[in-house]
Amino acid sequence: MLSQKRDSPSRVLKGTVPFSQPDEKWMALAIQSARKGIKKSAGGPFGAVIVCGGRVIAVAHNKVLQKRDATCHAEVNAIRLASRKLKRFDLSDCVIYSTTEPCPMCFSAIHWAQIGKVIFGTNIADVQKRGFHELSISSRKMKREGKSPVSLKAGFMKKECLALLVEWDQKENKKVY
Ligand SMILES: [Zn+2]
Numbered sequence: 001m002l003s004q005k006r007d008s009p010s011r012v013l014k015g016t017v018p019f020s021q022p023d024e025k026w027m028a029l030a031i032q033s034a035r036k037g038i039k040k041s042a043g044g045p046f047g048a049v050i051v052c053g054g055r056v057i058a059v060a061h062n063k064v065l066q067k068r069d070a071t072c073h074a075e076v077n078a079i080r081l082a083s084r085k086l087k088r089f090d091l092s093d094c095v096i097y098s099t100t101e102p103c104p105m106c107f108s109a110i111h112w113a114q115i116g117k118v119i120f121g122t123n124i125a126d127v128q129k130r131g132f133h134e135l136s137i138s139s140r141k142m143k144r145e146g147k148s149p150v151s152l153k154a155g156f157m158k159k160e161c162l163a164l165l166v167e168w169d170q171k172e173n174k175k176v177y
Contacts, residue, residue, distance in 0.1 A: 019095055019117045019151070026051050027121065027157045029059055030097045034074065034164050037061030038171060044132060045099075045168035048074035050082040050115070052094040058082040065175060074098060075106035079113050091115045099161045100127055101154065104135050107142040110150060119153040121161025130165060131176040 026049050034047030043062035050058040058081035063072040075098050083089050092114040101123040102110060110118060118139065128134045139152055168174060 020054075022097075022119045022153055022156050023051075024157060026056065026095075026097045027099070027119065027160070029056065030074075030099050031157075031160055031164060033059050033061040034099050035167070037063070037074075038164070038168055040066070041173075041175075042066040043072065044127075044177070045164045046074040047099045047164075048078040049097045050078045050091065050094050051097070052082070052086070052091070057085055057094065064177060070177075071105065073103065073106050075102050076109050079109050079115075083113070089113060095119065097156075099164055100124070101139050104137045104142055107139050107148075111142075111146065111148050115150065117151045117153070119156045121156055121158050122165060123154065126162065126165060130168065133177060 030047040030049040032047070034045050037043055037047065038045050043064035043066060046062040048060050049056060058078040060074050060077035060081055062074045063077060064070055075096060078096065079091065082091055082094060090113070094115050095117040096110060096115050098118065098120045099122065101120045102118060103124065124134050124136065124138060128136070142148065143150060143152060
């Protein structure tokens, strides 16, 4: 499309994107990235992948410790990467996979990026149990209270995502925040 504007995805009408079923290979990629982050002590045990039109656009893990930046959650990092790659902030034709339920900050970033669908494994309570300083506001509540059109899929590959948190539990010299 020659006239395609960079600020918005082509041929997308809000709320009409036919997102396909969750795909295990994309969550596996998010898990792999989170595992890399654990090994490097980059931050918490969290990974995210953004997929657009059946293609991976961004793979990221949490880098709060590595970057000394509290906003460097996996989802925010993935959104920044995807926007840089697609040269637009509007990601309404994209799906984000996150190993853990987005926190309110990430949910808000997903909202501002207008991502159409969020697929996650473990939930905020699973992470709170590990001592992370999470706000107790679920994505479901953010969606409901904020009247967000984003579609949510919880508990996808939960067992595999939970295994990540167990690996984190077993890590020596880990830093929770
Ligand atoms: Zn977050």
